[in-house]
Structures are given as C-alpha cells and as structure tokens.
Amino acid sequence: LTGAHADTEYVEEVEIPDTVQAVLTARIDLLDPLEKRVLRSAAVVGKDFWSGPVARLLEGEVAGGEPAVQDVLARLEDRGLILARLGSTIEGQRAYAFIHILTRDVAYESLPRRERQQAHADVAEWIEQRAGERRREFADLLAHHYAQAYRLSRDDVRRGGPEESRYRTEAFRYALAQEGFKVDVEIAPDLPDVPLAAPAMKQALANLGGNAIT
Numbered sequence: 382l383t384g385a386h387a388d389t390e391y392v393e394e395v396e397i398p399d400t401v402q403a404v405l406t407a408r409i410d411l412l413d414p415l416e417k418r419v420l421r422s423a424a425v426v427g428k429d430f431w432s433g434p435v436a437r438l439l440e441g442e443v444a445g446g447e448p449a450v451q452d453v454l455a456r457l458e459d460r461g462l463i464l465a466r467l468g469s470t471i472e473g474q475r476a477y478a479f480i481h482i483l484t485r486d487v488a489y490e491s492l493p494r495r496e497r498q499q500a501h502a503d504v505a506e507w508i509e510q511r512a513g514e515r516r517r518e519f520a521d522l523l524a525h526h527y528a529q530a531y532r533l534s535r536d537d538v539r540r541g542g543p544e545e546s547r548y549r550t551e552a553f554r555y556a557l558a559q560e561g562f563k564v565d566v567e568i569a570p571d572l573p574d575v576p577l578a579a580p581a582m583k584q585a586l587a588n589l590g591g592n593a594i595t
Contacts, residue, residue, distance in 0.1 A: 401483060402483075402487055402490075405483060405484055405487040406487055406491070408462075408484075409484075409487060409488060409491065412457075412460070415443065415453055416453055416456060416457060416460075417491070418439060418442065418443075419435060419439065419443075419450060419453045419454065419457065420457060420462065420463075420488045421488050421489070421491055421492040422434075422435045422438040422439055422492075422500070423435050423454070423463065423477065423479070423485075423488070424479070424485045424486075424488035424489035424492065425438065425489065425492065425497070425500045425501060425504055426504050427485075427522070428478060428479050428482055428485050429466070429476065429477070429478045429479075430476070430477055430478070431469065431471060431474040431475065431476050431477070432447055432450055432451050432454060432474065432475045432477070433447060433471070433474050433507060433511065434503070434504045434507040434508070435450050435454070436450040437503055437504070437507045438500055438503055438504070451475060454475075454477060458477075461480060462479070462480060462484055463477050463478065463479055463480060464477065464478050464479075464480050465477050466478060470518075470519075471511050471512065474511070494533070494536075497529070497533050498529075498530050498533035498534050499530075501526045501527070501529040501530040501533070502526070502527070502530040502544070502548065504526050505523050505526035505527050505530070505551070508522065508523055508526070509523065516555075516558075517558050520555040520556070520558035521555070521556075523551070523555040524551075524552050524553075524555035524556045524558075527548045527549075527551040527552040527555065528548075528552040530544075530548040531545060531548035531549045531552055534548055
C-alpha cells in the first residue's frame with residue numbers, strides 16, 4: 382500500500398550494500414543486549430517513532446516500563462544513533478527519529494523474522510489506542526503496519542488463521558481513510574495494481590467484510 386505522507390514516517394525495506402551493512406551491523410553489535418533490543422523495537426515502528434510502542438514491544442523484558450526504555454533511548458542518542466524530537470504528534474509521548482535511515486534498516490533486519498508479524502500488529506494496536514478519535518490522521522501508518530503483519534502472516538507455516546484475515550481487513554480499512562492509495566497485489570491479487578477511486582476501494586473492502594472508518 383502506498384499513500385500520502387504521515388505525521389510519523391515509516392520506511393519500506395531497502396537493499397543495503399554489503400559493505401555498508403557490515404559497518405552498521407558492527408556498530409550495532411557494540412551495543413549491550415538491552416540497547417540492541419530497544420533499537421530493534423524502535424526500528425519496527427519506523428524512521429520516526431515514539432517511546433510508547435517501543436515499551437509495548439518490550440513488555441516483560443524491560444524492568445521499569447516506558448521510563449526505563451526512555452533511559453535506554455537517551456543512551457542511544459548519546460551514541461549518535463537516534464535523535465529526540467522537540468515535539469510529538471501524540472500528546473504525552475516522547476518522539477524520536479533514526480539519524481540515518483540505513484541504521485533503521487539494519488536494526489530492523491536484525492530482528493528475527495518470526496517476531497516481526499506480532500510486532501507490527503502490536504504497534505498498530507498501540508497507535509489505535511493512543512490516537513483514539515485521531516486514528517484517521519495516522520491511517521497510512523496503520524495501513525502500513527497491518528499490511529506488514531499480513532504479509533508476514535502469509536509466510537507463516539501456520540497461515541490461514543483468523544489473524545491473517547483481520548490484518549488484511551485492517552490494512553484495507555485504513556487505506557480507505559485516505560485518497561490516492563493503491564491496492565497491493567500481495568494483499569488483493571485479484572485487483573489491478575493501479576490507483577483506485579474511493580467507490581472501487583469501498584467495494585473491495587466490502588468484499589472483505591470490513592467497515593470503513595467514519
């Protein structure tokens with residue numbers, strides 16, 4: 382799915398030259414285990430991220446919850462890997478960004494693939510909960526995370542469960558909240574990979590049995 386720019390950017394996976402990846406991987410490997418885990422979790426959220434969803438992904442792993450995660454993020458900022466934002470698009474949340482996009486990509490690739498599906502779904506659910514009535518403002522980010530969860534669920538040997546269908550429906554549902562989205566052939570292989578008008582997309586959503594955001 383592709384769409385308009387969101388307040389918080391996400392970054393699609395890109396192919397990283399081996400030499401650059403080796404240098405960045407070596408730099409990340411110098412971090413302590415907790416710093417690595419926090420950096421990987423931040424990478425799931427995107428180039429720009431908040432401390433809240435990072436803490437959500439690390440529940441049960443980090444004693445002290447979000448404040449402890451913020452302490453680790455401060456160390457990562459001191460190491461020149463991320464940068465704290467002055468403002469935030471979600472009230473009460475500290476916002477951050479990866480200084481270099483390739484650092485985000487390498488950190489994401491270091492996350493075991495088996496963990497990515499649930500991680501994207503958890504991030505989407507966190508955004509829904511915190512955004513509340515403002516969910517529409519984060520529709521493209523939500524569509525991205527649900528689409529990623531769906532793609533990863535298709536690779537799972539246990540595919541075909543109710544979660545796979547829910548991820549697909551949510552990806553479409555949030556896509557409909559914006560103008561100019563394209564239907565991804567991986568999500569809807571029977572639909573053309575061309576921009577669709579709102580009525581056509583609503584029909585595609587109806588076929589999935591979902592409801593559009595009002």
